[in-house]
Amino acid sequence: MSGPDGAPARAWLCRPGFEDMLARELAGAGARVASSAVAGLVVPEPGAPAVAMPASGWAFASAELHPEAVITGDSVNALGGAVADWFADALRGEQVALPWPCVFSAVDGVPGLGRRAAAVERAFHEKLSRRVGRVARLALPDLPAGTGPAHGMFAVFTAFDSVLVSRDAWLGGQRRMADDPAAPSRSYLKVEEAYGVAGAAPEPGQLVCDLGAAPGGWTFSAAKRGARVTAVDNGPLKGGALDHALVEHLQQDAFVFRPRAGQVYDWLFCDLVEEPHHVLRGVLEPWLAERWCRRFVVNLKFGRTDANALLRELRAGDSVLGRLATGASVRHLHHDRDEFTIMGASR
Ligand SMILES: C[S@@+](CC[C@H](N)C(=O)[O-])C[C@H]1O[C@@H](n2cnc3c(N)ncnc32)[C@H](O)[C@@H]1O
Known part of the structure; x- marks a missing residue:
């Protein structure tokens, strides 16, 4: 060409x-x-x-x-x-x-x-x-x-x-985002950038579950938009996420945490430092299969995993995204390092 x-x-x-x-x-x-x-x-x-x-x-x-x-x-x-x-x-x-x-x-x-x-x-x-x-x-x-x-x-x-x-x-929607001095981590920039790709952001009154939330950049991002956040992490929240009136901090294992019966979160956030397949099978799959969330933003750290092999898996029709999500995108965001972020909605 x-x-x-x-x-x-x-x-x-x-x-x-x-x-x-x-x-x-x-x-x-x-x-x-x-x-x-x-x-x-x-x-x-x-x-x-x-x-x-x-x-x-x-x-x-x-x-x-x-x-x-x-x-x-x-x-x-x-x-x-x-x-x-x-x-x-x-x-x-x-x-x-x-x-x-x-x-x-x-x-x-x-x-x-x-x-x-x-x-x-x-x-x-x-x-x-x-x-x-x-x-x-x-x-x-x-x-x-x-x-x-x-x-x-x-x-x-x-x-x-x-x-x-x-x-x-x-x-692709990647953009450099402006920091907020109250944000407790640089990860804040990633989720802010992800909203642009997803075409939506948490709104006042919506419910967000943030798995692997600490120190709280993603949680802070949702709470500052007026959403109510369940922040799940054994580690402490800091900065603008700490003691925020709209944030409930649960010191639990993200792979074990389950919403209350009948509870549907508007957003699942997940930013765990874990092997990507473990996150896909242990978090995204059950959350989408059980319809515990309407939308999701999940960061996958490819680290030693072959990123392109993972991409091919994600794009396959029988992947968790192919079977259970709609409008899903995978992006190496401007603020991502050796990781990419997937965004989409529950089918
Ligand atoms: C990259 S940090 C998250 C940063 C966060 N998104 C932010 O904006 O500040 C990853 C977090 O996942 C938490 N984590 C790792 N495994 C976990 C598990 N099984 N359950 C709950 N939290 C876990 C760690 O404690 C750590 O705080």
Whole structure:
């Protein structure tokens, strides 16, 4: 597969350091990928066949881009101006009445890029404002929330003087989240990010069961939204989760804890440092089979487990997700380390 204007037909973005994981996920779907020259960016081998994305999206890719050109420029103004000219020309005949994402990604590992990326972006906006001011005013610099197709402009620096540009992308929903000083752990950021992929978050009055809750980042996230939380962990809650009026802390084993008869939680949260199959069989399977929860966010630490083998298992029709869940997604979130997060609803 190859694209127009010297661009690859597809390009995938991921968390730097996880290119090999993404390459293996893509290879499992039949893609042949070139060795990654830029951290956080994976492209297909020239002439490799097109590859179909799994119905629920890639796990390790934060975006699949449909590149249309590779634009070069030997100065900040030349490069920013050339990208603006390309985009303004590409817009011909298109009505732009709504805000649109205009996202420049400076993937790590481009030598010497540093602050130049922001300067190129400024030069782009100055030129775009001169050419199509009304369209330029509707540009949004952040990735839109949620997962799925997006139309706008997605620019990725592939070298000091070159940018890969796409107007169409599939977005996995991964985003850097803002911390809250009252949150007792960095894990808080993971569940906040997961809501964007799930397309929902706990609401006032909803019931949440958080298995492996301590020190309480996920519990705090739900309670600050007004949900009532049963936090199950032998360890202590801290920070904003400690003594929160909406939190009941139970010092019990998460694998043994059962809801009261007839009790249905709106959300199951589970962030146990345990072998993933143990979590899937010992927690997710009974919770979905018995319909003890409506929605779930479960983090699986792949550690020494083969992450791609686990992904294939999860995507199989006879997996716990295939049999018992609906609308399930598996994502390597921006805030995940050697783990991924699965989100979905009970069938
Ligand atoms: C990664 S931490 C959870 C972090 C939490 N999500 C947060 O946001 O602060 C994992 C927790 O799982 C708990 N845990 C591990 N095995 C458990 C079990 N069988 N039952 C209950 N808690 C368990 C540990 O005590 C630990 O507090």
